[in-house]
Amino acid sequence: xxxxxxxRGDPSAAGPDEARVGDAGRGRPAGPVPGVPRRGLAYGGMAxxxxxxxxxxxxxxxxxxxxxxxxxxxxxxVAVGIGLAWGRxxxxxxxxxxxxxxxxYVMAMHMLLSDAxxxxxxTLPSFMVLSGNGELPWFWEPFRxxxxxxxxxxxxxxxxxxxxxxxxxxxxVKGAYFAILNQALVAAVAVxxxxxxxxxxxxxxxxxxxxxxxxxLADPLNxxxxxxxxxxxxxxxxxxxYWMMRSRFGELLVATRDGEERVRFLGYDPAGVKxxxxxxxxxxxxxxxxxxxxxVGIISPTSIGVAPxxxxxxxxxxxxxxxxxxxxxGALAVAWAESSLAQAFPSGWSYFQGLLLILVIVLLPGGVxxxxxxxxxxxxxxxxxxxxxxxxxxxxPAHVPAPKGTLT
Amino acid sequence: MSVTDIDSRPTAAADQTPLxxxxxxxxxxxxxxxxxxxPFTAVDGVDLDFAPDTVHFLIGPNGAGKTxxxxxxxxxxxxxxxxxxxGQEVLGIPVRKLARQGIGRTFQTATLFENLTVLQNLDIAxxxxxxxxxxxxxxxxxxxxxxEALEDTGLGHVIDRPAGILSHGQKQWVExxxxxxxxxKVLLLDEPVAGMSHxxxxxxxxxxxxxxxxxxxxxxxHDMDFMRQFASEVTVLHQGKVLSAGSVDAVTSDPRVQQxxxxxxxxxxxxxxxxx
Numbered sequence: 001x002x003x004x005x006x007x008r009g010d011p012s013a014a015g016p017d018e019a020r021v022g023d024a025g026r027g028r029p030a031g032p033v034p035g036v037p038r039r040g041l042a043y044g045g046m047a048x049x050x051x052x053x054x055x056x057x058x059x060x061x062x063x064x065x066x067x068x069x070x071x072x073x074x075x076x077x078v079a080v081g082i083g084l085a086w087g088r089x090x091x092x093x094x095x096x097x098x099x100x101x102x103x104x105y106v107m108a109m110h111m112l113l114s115d116a117x118x119x120x121x122x123t124l125p126s127f128m129v130l131s132g133n134g135e136l137p138w139f140w141e142p143f144r145x146x147x148x149x150x151x152x153x154x155x156x157x158x159x160x161x162x163x164x165x166x167x168x169x170x171x172x173v174k175g176a177y178f179a180i181l182n183q184a185l186v187a188a189v190a191v192x193x194x195x196x197x198x199x200x201x202x203x204x205x206x207x208x209x210x211x212x213x214x215x216x217l218a219d220p221l222n223x224x225x226x227x228x229x230x231x232x233x234x235x236x237x238x239x240x241x242y243w244m245m246r247s248r249f250g251e252l253l254v255a256t257r258d259g260e261e262r263v264r265f266l267g268y269d270p271a272g273v274k275x276x277x278x279x280x281x282x283x284x285x286x287x288x289x290x291x292x293x294x295x296v297g298i299i300s301p302t303s304i305g306v307a308p309x310x311x312x313x314x315x316x317x318x319x320x321x322x323x324x325x326x327x328x329x330g331a332l333a334v335a336w337a338e339s340s341l342a343q344a345f346p347s348g349w350s351y352f353q354g355l356l357l358i359l360v361i362v363l364l365p366g367g368v369x370x371x372x373x374x375x376x377x378x379x380x381x382x383x384x385x386x387x388x389x390x391x392x393x394x395x396x397p398a399h400v401p402a403p404k405g406t407l408t
Numbered sequence: 409m410s411v412t413d414i415d416s417r418p419t420a421a422a423d424q425t426p427l428x429x430x431x432x433x434x435x436x437x438x439x440x441x442x443x444x445x446x447p448f449t450a451v452d453g454v455d456l457d458f459a460p461d462t463v464h465f466l467i468g469p470n471g472a473g474k475t476x477x478x479x480x481x482x483x484x485x486x487x488x489x490x491x492x493x494x495g496q497e498v499l500g501i502p503v504r505k506l507a508r509q510g511i512g513r514t515f516q517t518a519t520l521f522e523n524l525t526v527l528q529n530l531d532i533a534x535x536x537x538x539x540x541x542x543x544x545x546x547x548x549x550x551x552x553x554x555x556e557a558l559e560d561t562g563l564g565h566v567i568d569r570p571a572g573i574l575s576h577g578q579k580q581w582v583e584x585x586x587x588x589x590x591x592x593k594v595l596l597l598d599e600p601v602a603g604m605s606h607x608x609x610x611x612x613x614x615x616x617x618x619x620x621x622x623x624x625x626x627x628x629x630h631d632m633d634f635m636r637q638f639a640s641e642v643t644v645l646h647q648g649k650v651l652s653a654g655s656v657d658a659v660t661s662d663p664r665v666q667q668x669x670x671x672x673x674x675x676x677x678x679x680x681x682x683x684x
Binding site for chain 1: 482503504507508512513519521522523524525528529532533535536542543544545546547548549550551552555568586
């Protein structure tokens with residue numbers, strides 16, 4: 001172990017604060033980013049996901065099942081965000097239902113307003129005729145416009161998550177406390193919605209949609225279009241997550257997860273880093289919620305409360321929170337298992353769900369995505385006899401998953 | 409690392425040296441530093457002067473307040489008094505701004521990002537000198553400062569390994585390399601050679617002396633042998649106060665120091681002199 005003793009100028013003073021904006025032209029080329037799938041693998045996986053959902057599913061399943069799978073796809077969009085915030089950022093986002101709800105209710109308001117406008121000017125959504133005071137609540141007004149609706153779906157959750165996240169992370173709220181606060185947030189949102197009988201349909205929620213941006217929902221072709229749209233959005237979100245994971249921000253996020261104080265000593269603000277990831281996750285949850293409404297046809301507080309928020313997390317945990325495709329596949333699988341098992345054992349599902357979460361956290365903290373890697377390592381162990389050197393295999397993502405045995 | 413790289417660099421560095429020597433580089437001046445934990449005063453009115461181009465050792469028995477001093481200077485513990493870097497007051501400013509001012513530190517137990525590779529660790533450390541927007545993209549090239557720091561610390565061969573699997577000594581060197589790429593002017597190292605083998609200590613000491621050029625290197629250390637060999641300046645702390653300060657010879661011959669620290673018994677003296 002020798003240290004080179006080449007006498008040389010001060011490396012820390014390499015140039016009088018020259019602008020180090022990009023990397024272009026400086027230094028030798030860097031290899032692939034460690035800890036994330038290589039580009040070919042990632043884009044290949046996205047293509048496979050797109051073909052499976054957008055070609056194979058409509059080919060082999062009937063309208064009803066495609067619609068079911070469309071619902072799973074919406075939940076998978078939420079899962080991509082949780083994977084980013086929890087798997088990469090260590091923030092156990094147990095309250096994504098709140099952001100899912102923002103997107104869903106904004107979309108539902110817009111769809112009901114469009115339906116009412118089709119029936120005639122100054123017509124109220126039908127549930128308001130029964131229970132309202134004959135006037136449109138002020139916060140419905142902006143969502144007459146499709147553009148405002150789309151902007152609202154993306155920006156509102158980002159705003160809420162930005163304010164909430166920054167104030168929590170600045171106060172160094174983390175771990176279980178952060179998770180509990182998220183649960184409190186979603187519980188509060190559900191209570192608030194139930195109280196809004198006149199303006200948001202209370203516990204019945206909003207339903208009875210007839211059109212989606214001018215497309216009649218009665219037409220199966222339009223239904224299929226919305227399904228394909230959801231699938232396209234899912235793939236786009238996976239691509240966005242991949243970009244974030246691969247970027248220097250993604251590395252900094254993992255660093256913040258593993259050593260928040262250390263990041264501070266390197267001149268960064270960990271609260272800012274975490275807030276951005278939390279905002280991205282909130283935005284994805286909101287988009288998932290917005291697409292959920294035209295596919296399922298109803299949004300009510302029961303779909304966004306405490307239990308659904310935990311269910312979002314379970315799918316991510318099962319699939320592998322730190323990996324790129326794990327959250328998507330886990331969410332799809334758990335949602336599918338729910339819809340088929342809940343039919344067979346309506347009362348048993350929630351116990352099974354809880355058991356699943358405990359088993360994964362205890363036995364397989366990296367989720368199913370870490371199985372292949374475990375298997376490979378075991379084979380390497382038995383093959384060499386001696387301890388393998390994980391550093392010698394560049395393909396070995398030994399350092400990908402979240403720390404073992406912890407929730408956050 | 410190609411041969412041409414190595415050949416071309418010394419001249420380039422020589423060209424830059426006069427430009428980059430900070431005109432008012434007067435090191436770190438600590439005045440009346442006091443840290444209280446409730447009724448207990450851990451550091452009691454300490455004055456310290458850390459000059460550039462020195463390896464300054466901070467020694468003292470357990471509980472003397474060495475690490476607390478470093479914590480206070482680096483913003484980890486609340487303190488009163490004054491800490492001036494090149495004449496500018498830095499006490500009380502947030503940790504991340506302090507890092508950008510050029511004060512960097514290591515910890516007793518290495519605190520690398522264990523799930524990231526050595527390159528990723530160093531790249532994050534180098535990031536404070538990049539534009540914020542660079543966070544949006546992936547790393548396409550390796551910052552030459554990283555290669556230089558790796559060469560300085562002899563870590564080139566582990567660049568792609570996860571930091572978590574490195575040996576104890578290698579982790580400390582990665583920490584030092586991180587301070588280099590973050591272009592710290594003041595390096596505070598908390599027990600950098602604890603748990604290292606004799607050869608590793610030797611190599612680390614030599615490294616510190618190469619690094620001291622235009623930097624202030626401050627080392628908190630227990631190992632007396634290491635201190636005698638590599639200190640250019642020593643301050644002895646005892647019960648939160650400065651007991652003695654000066655060259656190695658002056659400090660080790662100070663009777664007060666011998667009493668509280670070195671001369672607490674013939675055993676301690678013998679232990680200190682034993683080659684590791």
